[in-house]
Amino acid sequence: MSTLFYNGRFFQSGSKGENHGFAECVLADGAGTITHVGSPSDPQIAEAEAAGVTKHDMKGHVVLPGFIDGHMHLLMMGQSLQKCDLDRCSNLEDIRRAIKEFAARNPSAKRILCKGWMHSMTDGQALASMIDDLDPRPIFIDSKDLHSTWCNTAALAEMGVQDMPNPEGGEIHRDVNGKASGLLSEAAVVTLVWAHLATAASMEERLSAIKGAVEAYNAVGYTGLIEMAMDENAWEALQILRQRETPPIRFAVHWLITPSKTEAENLAQVDRAIELNRQFSADTDPDCRPL
Template sequence: MCTVLHNGRFFRPATLNSQEPDFADCLVIDERSGEIKHIGSAEDAVAREAKAAGAKLQDMDGRVVVPGFIDGHMHLLLTGEALNQLDVGPFKNLEEIRNGIREYAQENPNLPRVLCRGWLQASTGGVALASDLNDLDPRPIFINAEDMHSAWVNTAALDEMGVADMEDPPGGEIHRDENGVATGLLSESAAIGIVWPFLSGVSSMEDRVRYIKDAFDAYTSSGYTGLVELAMDQVSWDALQLFRSRQPGGTLPISLATHWLVLPRNTEEETLKQVDRAIELHKRFNATDTPDCRIAGIKVLCDGVVDSCTAALREPYSHNNGNGNPIWSREQLAPVLRRADGAGLQCALHAIGDAAIKIAIDCLEQVGNPAGRHRIEHLETCTPEDAKRLGPLGITASVQPVHSDPAILGEWPKLLGPTRCKHVFPYGELAKGGAVLAIGTDSPTAPYGPLPNLYMATTRRSAREPERRDQTTPQFALSLAAAVSAATQGAAYSCFADGWTGTLEAGKAANLTVIDMKWDAEKLLEANVRETWFRGRRIYAAE
């Protein structure tokens, strides 16, 4: 039996970098295989034969249908956790943050901890002191920065984690006063390697399973049919497998490719043990045996982020003469990448500062495997010279337009200076250099909705504050067709899923997102996802 979707605008660009859209008006789904049988005209022979054989018909009412969105960079358990936390992002200053947390704590007296997210460091002038939180509530208070690379906590949280006697982890800092007392701010590996695992560990397994369900529900209702997780660890993996075992057929609601987080340890042997764990799991969880849930590669953090001045820059930050130190040296990174690549794993390297980006490109060039589809995440301050290098080396440019929102870049001119700010988020230049673009959101560091993400990729204006008219480096804007392709075909390519999804083609999975929209980048914030289809089955329909 077939399903015929007709009277739609089915997106099928000629190439990944097509600047203009091409649309068909009919798509035929083979219900038994869940694959696309035909895309073209409703008058084509295949469509007519399917209708004559009694196919189900669905009128798409002229709506746009694109390949199912794939979030090319996200964090599953953290997104689910964030959906159950107080968002302090809308608060503009310390007083508003304090009032919001106090009110939230009073409304939730039974929570063991007060968990918050979305702190924009500029809202407190970069200051994050436990003493500013201690009088709000006696319970531990944890506030994740918007970028998830820092955590601001109160004294009760510091005590609960036992950081007083901890040394700074490699690549991270527990900020302390002149007496050596922790002040309440943990940065980079201290946040990622101490706070994240602690909070995951103190939640129950059932809580973690519920958070994962919440994340999948949010993603399917937003039009996603695939996800690429970029910070998998054992705690998240165990919860994911329990959730998966409870699903119909023992498979995930939509496909998930994961990258195992590898942090620098005190010895090379300890560091490589993390890579070996990913290799071990990959032997069981791979595209052949478990296409719904697989270990695709590893993830390493080469530096931090601009807002906390931990992104590694070639020239100093404009306000303090610091450069931000790379988390890994080339000598530390090389054996990690070689071990992963040699086992058939992809390497994903977080690199935001131009110094870290150069290190990442240089190290992947030394690996010497363009067919491995290794990738660099973010590339926010990539220089023109390095933007040209990714394509010839086969490195995927994994980018998150939602991070380029002018509403959250107010401090960048002070931190980077006007010259460097003219060349940030250079997506168009990366594509011109031949790199495949894979668009993601980095949720929960940013909202996971695909349409606002596309809006910022194409207009370079703010989705958070749509009334603003300023733009972030508009010379690097993508066409709407190129942006949609990067959020579908490019994201599929980035995780070796393009053989079965990412485009609307006969023989590929019928993964579809139905959108009520005008094909106009300026109107994307008015558009709405109406349906999500996964492997030929509708898994979400708007009310």
């Protein structure tokens, strides 16, 4: 049976953004495909009503097309919803208090994950020693722009970075004695921190994070997402989720090519992206495909 949404202000626009306007009603078929947009006096509406329709009174509300986030990180978004938010902190004292309270509320968490830190909050400093006494568990603090991660000593040890060289395009910041001091930046965040946390998370934790991200986007009107740095860990979890259920959102993904020291390693990553693009194409899997 068709469905008629009426008494609303349904935004519509041309394919190039021209001819903005509002329709009064929308008619959809039994599969949920919109078949007509217009006025209650249109003959298509009269025909549908004669055949029998389910009606929904929109009570004058504005109805918009689904939004698409053109630059996001699916797994990280889901994980960030579960992190300690430092956004309202102003200084080191505020940050320490927030982390300590979060840690006390989450005694079973294996790691303390935080977000929203800005270098200006700590006068440009990000030393492990500034947070080591807060909790014995590894602490990972994302900068607001996601280009830096501030870690305590336990987090540095868990990643094993003390004797590790800087990755291509990134830096493990060190003190005058060459010891990792607590800050990782740029490609070191992507190739070391993100990769470590992605693999350290269990499959169920990854699935929970992705579901949480999808639910958060759906709640505010998003119907499409473009992932800008998809990797094997997040891709595996996403495919398992899609086997279990049909997420109410579409995914397009850009495959992450991490900087490597050899051309062969870089090309192998490109080949993987090409392989997935062929396997999950617009024709074979339009709801989830690498671009």
